[in-house]
Amino acid sequence: MRVLISGGGTGGHINPALAIAQMLREKYKDAVIEYVGTKRGLETKLVPREGYKLHTVKVRGFSRSLSPANIDAAIKAVTSVWEAKKIIKDFRPDIVIGTGGYVCWPVLKAAAKMGIPTAVHEQNAVVGMTVKMLAKYVDKVMISFEESRELFDCPEKLVLTGNPIKPEMLRASASESRKKLGFDEETPMILSYGGSLGAMMINRNVLSVIENFSEKNDVYHVHATGRGEWQEIKSKLLERGYTDNGDYVTKGKVTVREYIYDMPVLLSAADIVISRAGAMTIAEIAALGKASVMIPSPNVTNNHQYKNAHVLEKAGGAVLIQEKDLTPDTLANALSELINDREKLQSLKNNVRQFAVTDSLDRVEKVVNELLGQKGG
Numbered sequence: 001m002r003v004l005i006s007g008g009g010t011g012g013h014i015n016p017a018l019a020i021a022q023m024l025r026e027k028y029k030d031a032v033i034e035y036v037g038t039k040r041g042l043e044t045k046l047v048p049r050e051g052y053k054l055h056t057v058k059v060r061g062f063s064r065s066l067s068p069a070n071i072d073a074a075i076k077a078v079t080s081v082w083e084a085k086k087i088i089k090d091f092r093p094d095i096v097i098g099t100g101g102y103v104c105w106p107v108l109k110a111a112a113k114m115g116i117p118t119a120v121h122e123q124n125a126v127v128g129m130t131v132k133m134l135a136k137y138v139d140k141v142m143i144s145f146e147e148s149r150e151l152f153d154c155p156e157k158l159v160l161t162g163n164p165i166k167p168e169m170l171r172a173s174a175s176e177s178r179k180k181l182g183f184d185e186e187t188p189m190i191l192s193y194g195g196s197l198g199a200m201m202i203n204r205n206v207l208s209v210i211e212n213f214s215e216k217n218d219v220y221h222v223h224a225t226g227r228g229e230w231q232e233i234k235s236k237l238l239e240r241g242y243t244d245n246g247d248y249v250t251k252g253k254v255t256v257r258e259y260i261y262d263m264p265v266l267l268s269a270a271d272i273v274i275s276r277a278g279a280m281t282i283a284e285i286a287a288l289g290k291a292s293v294m295i296p297s298p299n300v301t302n303n304h305q306y307k308n309a310h311v312l313e314k315a316g317g318a319v320l321i322q323e324k325d326l327t328p329d330t331l332a333n334a335l336s337e338l339i340n341d342r343e344k345l346q347s348l349k350n351n352v353r354q355f356a357v358t359d360s361l362d363r364v365e366k367v368v369n370e371l372l373g374q375k376g377g
Contacts, residue, residue, distance in 0.1 A: 002031075003031060003034075003093060004033075004091055004111070005033060005098070006108065007099030007121075008042075009038075009042065010195065012100075012279070014047070015263075016164045016165075018050055019167070019361065024368070027365065036103065037055075037056055055087045057106055058080055059103055088111055094372060095118070096119075097120070097121070097368070099120070099123070100123060100130060101130065102129075104134065108134050109137050121144075121161065123144050123278075123279040125307070127148055127151045135153070136153075140370075144161065165360060169268075172264040174268050178269045183220050188339050189222070191270035191272070192273070192275070193260060194224075194275070199276065199295075199297065201323055202274070205331050206274060208328035209332050210256075211240075215252060215254055217339075219339065220254075221255070222260075223256045230258040234249055237249050237256055267284060274293045274335075277306070278297075278308070279308065285318075287358055289353045290352065291349050298323050317352035319334050
């Protein structure tokens with residue numbers, strides 16, 4: 001089985017692609033899997049770390065407002081398809097799978113035009129522009145939310161799979177993860193992050209909480225800044241007495257790093273998660289049954305992160321703080337309440353599990369097998 005996978009830009013598109021790749025690699029020992037991204041996306045770091053060959057094409061997204069950059073985007077929308085065709089001809093995949101991000105456009109469009117079985121996955125309830133454009137070309141559209149069906153004109157192509165989570169995420173043990181990290185079982189652990197690119201408002205407030213709450217209480221706290229502000233924040237923390245360990249800095253029981261590469265370990269070890277409310281984040285938190293303080297990004301299409309978090313909040317599965325209400329005090333108070341009220345902490349963990357889809361990768365595998373069967377392979 002030869003599989004070409006594409007998805008790029010942010011972890012929200014790349015991580016489900018890597019989860020699918022790992023599942024196929026584990027279940028099909030003859031699987032040869034390669035990846036297509038761009039030279040600017042986070043995939044340049046994540047994909048090689050997982051052992052897959054990374055091809056790149058030159059493509060960029062369209063601005064929603066009138067912009068001269070859209071001229072370049074329009075040109076690359078054509079030329080990138082030619083680049084993708086060359087990669088496909090050289091690799092000769094049996095199937096091509098995309099997980100969103102504008103890099104999927106040339107790869108899946110080219111594959112579909114060449115008669116190769118294709119499938120695209122949408123992580124969010126609100127469908128992205130690239131997936132919506134590709135729907136008429138690909139063979140299958142995998143969706144994560146039932147309500148997404150009404151947003152497509154091709155009901156016969158839709159398959160509800162949920163969001164693919166890496167197999168090791170589902171297998172992760174809190175006790176084993178804590179041993180691996182050198183953390184004891186009794187001390188509460190906070191894990192915080194704002195996404196692969198970072199979130200200034202989350203960084204600003206979490207770093208204040210670290211200084212005035214986490215450093216002064218008996219808690220472990222691991223925070224990821226994201227790529228955007230890492231160097232600036234690292235320099236400031238070193239001035240405050242943190243120890244430089246290369247990819248991360250530490251002081252006492254607090255660790256600050258750029259990106260979380262070992263998410264299954266850290267997430268399974270955590271008691272409380274502070275995060276945005278993206279679809280993949282929610283899928284992982286639900287699957288592992290973690291208490292969370294969600295701070296939805298207000299800068300997303302149709303405010304879908306708030307809608308995601310509000311559903312969890314109503315079900316008693318998360319604490320919701322809107323960014324307009326976010327201060328170091330509101331965040332510290334939420335953490336303090338959860339740490340000191342074990343009953344509420346456990347209630348959040350129990351309630352969020354109802355949103356878990358733990359067989360998503362099995363559903364994706366069925367789609368792959370169906371498409372390969374149609375091909376006659």
